[in-house]
Each structure stands twice: as structure tokens, then as C-alpha cells.
Amino acid sequence: MSIATETLGFQTEVKQLLQLMIHSLYSNKEIFLRELISNASDAADKLRFEAIAKPELYENDGELKIRVTLDKDARTVTIADNGIGMSRAEAIEHLGTIAKSGTRAFFDSLTGDAKQDTNLIGQFGVGFYSAFIVADKVVVESRRAGLPASEGVRWESEGQGEFSVSAIDKPGRGTEIVLHLKAGEDDFLDEWRVKSIVRKYSDHISIPIEMKKGNSYGENGEVIVSDEFEAVNQASALWTRSKNEIDDEQYKEFYKHVAHDFTEPLAWSHARVEGRQEYTELLYIPSRAPFDLYDRERKQGIKLYVRRVFIMEDAEKLMPHYLRFVRGVIDSNDLPLNVSREILQESRDIDTIRAGCVKKVLGVLEDLSANQTEKYATFWKEFGQVLKEGVGEDFANKERIAKLLRFATTSSDEQTVSLADYVARMKEGQDKIYYITADTPAAARHSPHLEVFRKKGVEVLLLTDRVDEWMVAHLTEFDGKALVSVAKGALDLGGLEDEADKAAQQQAEEAARPVIAKLKEALGDKVAEVRATARLTDSPACLVNPEHGMSAHLERLLKSAGQAVPVSRPTLEINPEHPLLARLAAENESERIGELAAVLFDQALLAEGGKLDDPAGFVKRVNALLLEMSR
Numbered sequence: 001m002s003i004a005t006e007t008l009g010f011q012t013e014v015k016q017l018l019q020l021m022i023h024s025l026y027s028n029k030e031i032f033l034r035e036l037i038s039n040a041s042d043a044a045d046k047l048r049f050e051a052i053a054k055p056e057l058y059e060n061d062g063e064l065k066i067r068v069t070l071d072k073d074a075r076t077v078t079i080a081d082n083g084i085g086m087s088r089a090e091a092i093e094h095l096g097t098i099a100k101s102g103t104r105a106f107f108d109s110l111t112g113d114a115k116q117d118t119n120l121i122g123q124f125g126v127g128f129y130s131a132f133i134v135a136d137k138v139v140v141e142s143r144r145a146g147l148p149a150s151e152g153v154r155w156e157s158e159g160q161g162e163f164s165v166s167a168i169d170k171p172g173r174g175t176e177i178v179l180h181l182k183a184g185e186d187d188f189l190d191e192w193r194v195k196s197i198v199r200k201y202s203d204h205i206s207i208p209i210e211m212k213k214g215n216s217y218g219e220n221g222e223v224i225v226s227d228e229f230e231a232v233n234q235a236s237a238l239w240t241r242s243k244n245e246i247d248d249e250q251y252k253e254f255y256k257h258v259a260h261d262f263t264e265p266l267a268w269s270h271a272r273v274e275g276r277q278e279y280t281e282l283l284y285i286p287s288r289a290p291f292d293l294y295d296r297e298r299k300q301g302i303k304l305y306v307r308r309v310f311i312m313e314d315a316e317k318l319m320p321h322y323l324r325f326v327r328g329v330i331d332s333n334d335l336p337l338n339v340s341r342e343i344l345q346e347s348r349d350i351d352t353i354r355a356g357c358v359k360k361v362l363g364v365l366e367d368l369s370a371n372q373t374e375k376y377a378t379f380w381k382e383f384g385q386v387l388k389e390g391v392g393e394d395f396a397n398k399e400r401i402a403k404l405l406r407f408a409t410t411s412s413d414e415q416t417v418s419l420a421d422y423v424a425r426m427k428e429g430q431d432k433i434y435y436i437t438a439d440t441p442a443a444a445r446h447s448p449h450l451e452v453f454r455k456k457g458v459e460v461l462l463l464t465d466r467v468d469e470w471m472v473a474h475l476t477e478f479d480g481k482a483l484v485s486v487a488k489g490a491l492d493l494g495g496l497e498d499e500a501d502k503a504a505q506q507q508a509e510e511a512a513r514p515v516i517a518k519l520k521e522a523l524g525d526k527v528a529e530v531r532a533t534a535r536l537t538d539s540p541a542c543l544v545n546p547e548h549g550m551s552a553h554l555e556r557l558l559k560s561a562g563q564a565v566p567v568s569r570p571t572l573e574i575n576p577e578h579p580l581l582a583r584l585a586a587e588n589e590s591e592r593i594g595e596l597a598a599v600l601f602d603q604a605l606l607a608e609g610g611k612l613d614d615p616a617g618f619v620k621r622v623n624a625l626l627l628e629m630s631r
């Protein structure tokens with residue numbers, strides 16, 4: 001029983017994509033060939049994979065290939081493959097919708113700026129729909145491997161709002177895509193031109209891409225029209241070739257194919273590894289983060305092959321989460337062909353391969369950071385926050401990752417300072433690496449906690465990325481030096497503290513005793529303690545959390561993520577030298593002391609980015625003080 005022709009509407013996102021693509025990719029029309037050839041090659045990969053368990057799918061036609069034919073009279077370009085093919089239902093689903101996760105986010109990220117959107121589209125992968133850049137009608141005929149010839153499908157569309165599908169007989173398995181060229185696109189009927197495009201973009205495709213042989217001349221000068229086909233590409237998987245046979249352009253082209261990213265990669269690693277496991281890896285560091293870098297659902301990234309047969313695309317088993325931006329291919333010589341996700345999960349062999357590949361990637365990053373500072377800065381801007389996750393995630397490589405980190409500090413606005421740089425610049429007597437965490441660079445930079453460090457000329461790391469709290473929880477030391485928060489615990493200047501500091505501290509404590517008593521009484525259980533500090537030079541007071549407790553910043557992060565946070569009481573540290581404290585010391589009326597104490601506490605909380613319990617009360621008190629001043 002065959003179903004008659006049905007006409008269906010494209011998913012809204014497809015319509016949007018078609019519109020965008022037709023208008024913004026006009027300068028790079030030829031990429032449609034790359035996209036369609038890439039799909040055909042994927043279809044061959046899928047067939048090879050399914051045929052491991054079901055060899056009958058080859059239907060006695062095991063020579064996988066792609067054919068590109070040009071018909072000048074009909075003005076068509078046809079791309080045909082004998083890969084896995086599509087059933088009717090698959091054609092409807094795959095050629096009418098965009099199934100990718102993050103599609104919405106992608107559309108939201110478009111700017112309307114043609115140049116930038118072209119890049120974004122490249123990143124998203126326009127794939128099949130790119131046919132409509134040059135064609136005003138596309139006809140797809142396909143049959144899925146294993147289905148009878150009578151269950152072929154014809155899909156047809158003019159790229160507007162809808163497409164139609166009907167049943168056809170299709171003896172040969174696979175997919176044939178016929179592009180009816182738009183007026184003015186006759187360039188793509190030129191044999192020589194198309195061959196050169198195929199070579200330019202698709203040379204690395206591992207199966208032959210065949211085109212008609214050029215005409216030749218007979219003995220009497222007559223034109224001999226050839227019916228034979230010949231491969232126009234090298235037809236060997238790029239990663240299997242030896243390094244010195246591959247130039248940079250070819251590496252970059254292959255990157256577009258595996259990563260679906262039009263931009264140039266920053267760097268790559270290509271190696272044949274021998275040892276407990278034999279495998280080839282070709283791994284790339286992109287130059288730009290994909291829009292779904294933080295999408296936990298994203299599974300793509302690394303393609304696993306076993307002896308040149310594509311097995312699966314998976315990110316998690318082949319690369320740790322903190323290297324999820326890496327793209328490329330791993331081709332194992334030893335894994336069984338029938339390896340499944342479940343087997344991978346348990347496989348020690350895959351662990352070995354993964355560990356080896358992580359080392360390669362870290363090696364590439366180390367090389368960039370040492371020799372190509374500008375590229376490394378790009379890398380850091382795009383992926384630094386993700387790499388920081390590695391400090392807690394990859395114990396074995398923690399040291400190497402720590403060396404790759406870059407920070408903003410009190411002497412550098414940009415995240416360019418390595419921990420090694422920091423250590424090299426440490427003051428005499430300094431034995432710790434100091435940092436502060438805050439919501440924003442400005443909040444960090446102006447925190448009262450930094451005052452004494454500024455006075456002593458000691459550099460402090462400014463940590464303002466969301467992942468930083470998590471990172472410092474795992475990175476407790478570097479090069480034998482403890483990482484210490486300047487906002488937690490009592491001020492610990494270690495070897496930086498001199499006799500004068502100690503004496504000053506003691507004196508301050510003595511002098512501050514009466515005022516501390518007043519504050520304690522006024523603030524009650526809002527604070528765990530009140531104490532004098534040498535931490536402050538300009539500010540009257542600041543809040544500190546217990547040394548082993550959460551930082552106030554982390555508390556806020558957790559609260560904003562909706563998590564229950566144990567109530568912790570901060571310690572109020574005061575600067576007895578400050579006029580406000582002197583004022584408080586001189587005050588004897590308990591109501592006034594209460595008001596002043598409340599203002600002191602609230603402004604300390606505000607200064608470190610905290611939220612007031614009673615903002616209106618604070619404003620009222622400050623206004624009262626201002627009025628008093630102006631009297």
C-alpha cells in the first residue's frame with residue numbers, strides 16, 4: 001500500500017533558517033556542495049556501521065561512493081550516494097525540522113548583521129538546507145538500506161514554506177539530491193569549476209567522490225564524450241595520511257567537516273599512538289565557543305572510528321567535560337567494531353585512549369600558552385572558564401591545568417596572569433597566593449579587604465567568574481604555596497607581617513576594646529564576633545567569613561541558584577583609626593550607638609556586594625546622618 005503525495009509545512013525554525021541563509025550566505029554560495037557531500041559521507045559512515053551487524057544491508061553493492069553529475073540542458077546538479085538512505089518518515093523528519101538541541105538559543109543569538117550571522121550559521125551547521133542557496137527547487141529521492149525497492153521516497157520543495165513527499169520505486173539504495181539551479185547560477189554547471197570546489201572542500205572525504213571524466217580528443221581531433229567516472233578527491237581519510245602529506249589548508253578544511261565550524265581552528269594535534277592501545281587522534285582547539293558550550297545535553301564533539309569505520313559521535317566517553325570544546329577524530333585499531341555505548345562506558349581501553357588524548361590536548365595548550373600568546377589569549381577568552389572546571393574534575397592533570405590558568409589581578413585588568421607569573425612577583429616574605437572572589441571585577445577591585453595588600457604592594461588575584469569559587473575549593477595550593485582568600489578568617493599576612501605591624505595590631509586592639517564592646521552589644525547576633533583589624537586602611541569596617549566556611553560570595557551564588565544555605569554569621573572587623581569609629585567611641589547614647597552600628601554593618605555588607613535585609617532602613621539612617629552633618 002502506498003501513501004499518496006502529502007504536502008507538509010516546514011518547522012518555523014527551518015523557515016527562518018532558509019530565509020537567513022539565502023540572504024546571508026550569498027557571498028559563499030559554493031559551500032552547498034561541501035554540505036551535501038558531507039551528508040552523503042555521513043550516510044556512508046552510517047551504513048558501514050549498521051552493516052557490521054547486518055552485512056545484507058550492502059545489497060551486493062559494497063563500494064561506497066558519492067557521485068556528482070551536472071546536466072547543462074536541465075540545469076541541474078545532482079549529488080547521489082549509496083549510503084544508508086532515508087525512509088519516508090525519516091525524510092519528513094530530517095528534511096523538515098532541525099532536531100538539534102539549542103536551536104532556539106541559536107536563533108536568539110542571531111544579530112541581523114549579515115557577516116556575523118554567516119559565522120553563526122556556519123557554527124550551527126546549515127547542512128542540507130544550504131541546497132536552497134543556489135536552487136529554487138530541490139528534489140530528493142531516497143531509499144533506506146534494507147527496505148524493498150518499492151519503499152522509496154521522493155521529497156520535493158521550492159524552499160518556501162512547505163515540501164511534499166510521495167512514494168516512488170527506487171532500486172538503488174541511498175539518496176539522490178537534484179538541485180534545479182536558480183537563474184544566474186550556471187557557474188555550477190561548469191565541470192572544471194565544480195571539480196575544483198570538490199577538491200577544495202572535500203578532498204579529505206574518505207570515500208570516492210566521482211565525476212564524469214573530462215572529454216578527450218580522438219585521432220582525428222573528434223571529441224570523445226566519456227561516460228566514465230573518476231574520483232576527484234584523494235578518497236582516503238585525512239587522519240590516516242602521514243603528517244607531512246597534509247598541509248595546513250587541508251587540516252583546516254577537515255576541521256570544518258568534523259566540527260561544523262566555519263572559523264579557523266586555533267591549533268591541532270595529529271598523532272599515531274602506539275603502546276597499550278593503538279590509535280590515531282586528530283584533535284582541534286576551536287577559536288570560538290559554540291553557542292551551546294554550556295548545554296549539558298550536547299553530546300557531539302569527538303568522532304570515534306574503529307579501523308576507519310565510524311562508530312559514534314560522543315563527547316563524554318572520549319573527552320572529559322572540561323575539554324568539551326575539543327573537536328576531532330579518534331580512530332582505534334584495537335577496539336571491537338561492535339563496540340556500543342554500554343561497552344564504552346566500562347571499557348578500560350577507552351580510558352587509556354581518553355587519558356592519552358587529554359595529555360595531547362594539554363600539550364597543545366601548553367605549547368600555545370608558551371609560544372603563541374595571542375592565540376592563547378583567544379583560547380582563554382573563549383574557553384578559560386571551562387578549563388577551570390578541570391582543576392576539580394581531573395585530579396591526575398591538576399598541576400598541568402593549574403599552570404594553564406590565567407587571572408586578572410590587582411595589577412592586571414585582563415585575565416593574563418599565570419600562577420607562575422604571580423609567584424615570580426611575590427614580595428619578600430610572602431608565602432601565600434592571595435585571592436578575592438566577587439560578583440564583578442569592580443566589586444573585587446574596590447573591596448575593603450584589599451586595602452592592606454595595596455598598602456604593602458602585594459598582588460591579589462581577582463576571581464569573578466562563576467566557576468571560581470568551585471575552582472578555589474579544589475585548588476588549595478600551587479608550587480607549594482597556599483591559595484588564601486583575603487576575605488575569610490583572620491588577616492593572615494604570613495611572612496609579610498613585620499614587627500611594626502604586630503605592634504600596631506596590638507595597639508589597635510587595646511584601643512578598640514571599648515568601641516568593640518559597644519558594637520557587640522548593638523549588633524547582637526547579627527555578627528559572630530567584632531574585632532579590630534590591620535586589614536583596613538581607608539574603610540571603617542568589613543565583614544569576614546570563617547576561614548573554613550563558605551565565602552559570602554559563594555553563599556550568594558548558592559542562594560541565587562535556589563539552594564538552601566546554612567545561616568552563617570560573619571565577623572565584623574573594624575578599623576579603629578577611622579573617624580567613624582572614633583565618633584562611635586565618643587558616643588554614649590545607646591540609641592545613637594545602635595544607629596551608627598547598623599550603618600557600619602550594612603555598608604560593610606554592601607561593599608562586598610551583599611544584599612541588605614532592610615535597605616529602606618539603611619537609607620533612612622544614612623539620610624539622618626547626612627542631615628546631621630549639614631546642620
Ligand SMILES: Nc1ncnc2c1ncn2[C@@H]1O[C@H](COP(=O)(O)OP(=O)(O)OP(=O)(O)O)[C@@H](O)[C@H]1O
Binds near residue numbers: 085125260
Ligand atoms: N545524503 C543523505 N543520506 C541520508 N540521510 C541524509 C542525507 N542528507 C541528509 N540526511 C539526513 O538529514 C539530516 C539533516 O541533515 P542536515 O545536513 O540538515 O543536518 P545534519 O547533517 O544533522 O547537521 P550538520 O549539517 O550540522 O551536520 C541528517 O542528519 C540525516 O539524517
